[in-house]
Amino acid sequence: MKKIINDPATVVADALRGMALAHADLLDVEYDPAVIVRADAPVPRKVAVISGGGAGHEPLHGGFVGRGMLDAACPGAVFTSPTPDQVAAAVARTDGGAGALLVVKNYTGDVLNFETAAELAAADGVDVRTVVVDDDVAVKDSLFTAGRRGVGGTVLLEKVVGAAAERGVDLDGCEALARRVVANVRSMGLALTACTVPHAGEPSFTLADDEMELGIGIHGEPGRQRVPVGPADELVPALLDPILEDLPFAGGDRVLLFTNSMGGTPLIELYLAHGIAERLLAERGITVERRLVGPYVTSLEMQGMSLTLLKLDDELVELWDAPVHTPALRWGV
Amino acid sequence: MKKIINDPATVVADALRGMALAHADLLDVEYDPAVIVRADAPVPRKVAVISGGGAGHEPLHGGFVGRGMLDAACPGAVFTSPTPDQVAAAVARTDGGAGALLVVKNYTGDVLNFETAAELAAADGVDVRTVVVDDDVAVKDSLFTAGRRGVGGTVLLEKVVGAAAERGVDLDGCEALARRVVANVRSMGLALTACTVPHAGEPSFTLADDEMELGIGIHGEPGRQRVPVGPADELVPALLDPILEDLPFAGGDRVLLFTNSMGGTPLIELYLAHGIAERLLAERGITVERRLVGPYVTSLEMQGMSLTLLKLDDELVELWDAPVHTPALRWGV
Amino acid sequence: MACTAEDVARALRAVAAVVKEHREELIRLDREIGDGDHGENLARGFTALVSKLDGDVPALPGGVLRLAATTLISTVGGAAGPLYGTAFLRAATSVGDAATLDAASVAGALQAALEGVVARGKAAVGDKTMVDALTPAVVAAEAASAGGGDVGAVLTAAAEAAEAGATATVPLVARKGRASYLGERSAGHLDPGARSTALVLRSLAGQVLS
C-alpha cells in the first residue's frame, strides 16, 4: 500500500484539517465529533440538508457543503458510516428552525446510524426527516435483503434539494422533492481495479489483467459479476442498458447524464465514455439536457466509472441550474 | 492495460467528442486538426491566449478554455506535443486582432512544434508571442540541457494571464505578465505509481511496493531519484523544501499554494498533504493567500502529487480572483 | 460465582484485547464479502471503551454495559456500531440495577441483546449475519443456566454455540448487510460479524473462568 498519509487511524482527521484550510471561506470543520459545516450555518428559517457517510468517496459529501447544497456533512472513517453523535451534532449546528432533512445512502450501517441520530435529534425537538437513496440498479431489490445501494444519484439529489432548501422550500416540500428524485434516478458502476482502504493495507479484491467487476458499489466491495474487460463501446452499454430498462427511461424523456469516475479513471477516459453514452441516448430519442462529468462519487483510487441518469422536468432543471457554491460544485455565484 | 477506450489510435479524438458534448455551452471542438476553442471566439480586440500539449494531462489544457482563461487549446496525442498546424489553426480561429500569446511548457517537442507554428502564424500577419513555462525545480537548469520542464505553474499562468487578456491588457502587457509569473512560480512532483500510455500498453516504469519516484515530470517519464516512500510528513517537505530554496521563497512572502494530484491520488490524500504544506509554510512565516487543490495537471491514472508555489502581489491576487468560466475552473460568473 | 461491575469491566477489557488480536482476521473476512473495515471498526470501539474504563468504572454491572453501549455507538460506525451498541444497551436494561450478575441474568442479558440486534437489523437466522452466531448462543446459554450452570458455564456454552453458528454461515448466501450485494458470490465465506460475535463471547467466557 502506497498512500500519501501518516497514520491510517488519523487519516480522516488529517484530511479534514487540509480541507478546512483549503476552503476556509466556505466551511467550518469540527473534529470531535467530525462534522463539516457550511460557514454561515445555521441559516435562519432554512431547512438544513445534511448528509454523511464513510470517508474515501471525496468530494462526496464534504465537497458539497455550501450555499445551495448541503448544510453539513458527517464523514465516517474510510468506508465506514458515521456515528449517530456526528449526525446529531450536525443537526444541532445547522438547525435554523425549519427542521432537517437527512440524506442517507442505503447501506445497513448508514441507515442504522442515521436512524439512531434522527431519534436523538427528535428528542431535542428538531423536526427531522430521512430520505434513503437507493439508485444502484446492479442490486436486485427485495424486501428480504438490504435493498439497493445509494450511489451516484446522491449528488444529484443533494444539489436539487439543496437548491430548494436555499429558496425557502419547507421541510415537507424538501422531503417530497427528495423522494421524487429518488424515484427518478438510477445508476450503475464498474471497476477496472480495486482500491486499498488505509487501515486494511491490502486491496479489497484483486482482478486479473483482463477482468473487471460489473455492478460495484462505492465501498471497494466486489461487484455482482466479474467479466472480461471489453472496449468502451461495450462497457458503456453494459452500464447504460440496465439503467434504462430499470426505471424505465424511454424516448422523449429529458435526462441529466452524470458520468462519474471512481477516482482513478482519468478524465480522458471519462469524456470518452460520456461521449458514447450521449450517442446511445440520442439513438433512443432520450434528450440529455444537463450533464455532470468528473470524479464526484469515488472509491479512493479505484479505476472505474459509473453512469447515473435522472429523469428531468422543468422544476428539476431549474433547481439543478440554481446557484451553488461548494468546494466541488460551483456555478451561478 | 485496462482502460475505458476503444482504440489507442483514436483515444484523443474520441475523448474530444465527449468533451464537446459535455461542455457545448463553453467550447467548440474541431477535429482536423484538433483544436478546442472558446465558444465565443474570436473575441474582438482581445489578446488570444493559446496553449497546448500532449493529451493525458486533463483537465490541462482543454479544461481551461473559456472566459477569463484560454481562448484555445491544442491537444496532441497522449503525452505527445501537438503539431504546428494545430497551433496555427488555433491562432487563426481565435485571433481577434490583438495578437496571440502561446503558452508553451518547456519540453523539446512542445517548444519545437510551437516555434514552427509561431513562424506560420507570423507569416499570416498575426503578432504572436511565445512564453515558455519551466517551473519544475527537480530538473537542474543549464544552457547545455533541455532545461526545466513546465508543470503545475502552467495552470496558474493560464488563469492569471487569461484574466488580464479578458480585461483588455494588450499583447505586450500579457507577455510581460506571463514572464513575471514564470519568474515567480516553482513546482515539484512525485509519483507513487506509473501510468500507462494507451498506445504503449505497458506502464512507463515500475516501482516496488515501497518505492516512489521523486522529481517526476508529467509525461510518465521516470523522475530523478527513486527513494523509499515515507509518511506524508516526509513526502510533503521533500517537495516543498526544494521549491522554497529555489526561488527562494522567504518569510513574509504571500503565496498561492497549488496542491495537485497526478490523477490517481484521491482527494482525501491530497487534502491531507495540502494541510501539511500549509502548516510548514505557516511555520516559515509565509502567508498562503490563495489555494488550489485538485487534479488539474495529471499524468493519466498516475498516483502522485505535485506542489506549486506562486509568489503573489496585489495584481496577481486580483487576476487570480477575476471571473473564470471553463470546464475545470469556474468562479465569479 | 456472581459478577460485579469490576468483573464486567475486566471481561470487557479482555474482549478488547481479543478484538485487537483478531483485527486483521476480521478485516480480511470483511474484505472478502464486505468492505474490509469490520476489524478496524470494532478495534477502534473497544479501544475507546478501555480508555473510558481506565478513567472510571461505573458502580453497577448495568452501568458498565451502558457505557459500553454508548461508547460503541459513538465510535464504531458501520453496521456493527449500532448493532453491537444496541446489544449492549438492551443487555444493560435487562440487568437493571443489580449489584452483581448471576447465570440467569447473564443468559437473560444475552437474550435481550439478541432481541435488540434483531429489532435494529431485521435479520433472521440464515441471513448470514451476527444473528446466526448470537441466536444459537442465546439458546445454549439459557439451557446452561436452566441446567444449573454458573456464569462461566453459561458463557462457555454461548461461546461454543456461537462458534458453531459462525462456522455455519460459510455456505450461506447473504441476505442482509453489505455481503448481500454479492448475491451467490457471498457463499463460501465466513461472515465477519458472526465471527466477531463468537470471539466476543469466547473472550467473555475465558475471562470469567480465569
Place this chain on the structure above:
Amino acid sequence: MACTAEDVARALRAVAAVVKEHREELIRLDREIGDGDHGENLARGFTALVSKLDGDVPALPGGVLRLAATTLISTVGGAAGPLYGTAFLRAATSVGDAATLDAASVAGALQAALEGVVARGKAAVGDKTMVDALTPAVVAAEAASAGGGDVGAVLTAAAEAAEAGATATVPLVARKGRASYLGERSAGHLDPGARSTALVLRSLAGQVLS
C-alpha cells in the same frame, strides 16, 4: 543508378514498413528514458505519408521529400516531428528540382538534413540524440560518394555508420530531449531517436539496393 521520384516514394514506403515493424521496440526504448511514444509517433507519421503517396506521387524527388516533410511535421508531433520534418525539408531543398538523385546529391541531402536537425534541436554529438546517429552517417555517406560509390553504397555506408553511432549512445548521459531529465539514470539505454534514424537509413539503403 539514379533515383527517380518513384524510387524515392518506394523507398519511403519501405521506411514506413520498417518503422511499423519496429514500432514496439521504439516505444520500449522511449519508455525507458522518455515517455514511450517515439514508435507510435513515427508510425503515425509514416502511415500518413503512405496514404498521401497512395493518392499522388509528386513528379520530382524533391517534391516527394517535401511531401514527407510536411506530412511528418503535421502528424508526428513530439520532438521527433519537427526534427524529422526539418531533416526532410532541408533534404528537399538540397536536391532542388533535379529529376533524379545520384550518389552525390543523396550525400548532400543527408548533410543538409543533419544541418537542419542541429539548427532546430541545437544538439551536439554526444548529447544522446538522433544527431549521434546522423552525424557519422553523413561523414560515411560523403566518403562513400567521394570514393565513387553509387546511391546504394552511399546509403549503406550511412546506415552502417548510423547503427554504430546509435549503439554508441548507450553509455551516454543525455543532455537534450526528455531523457536529459533523468540525468545519470539515462546512461545504459539506447536513444530511441538514434535508433529510429539508423532504422530509417537502413531501410532506405535496403530498398535502393533491392
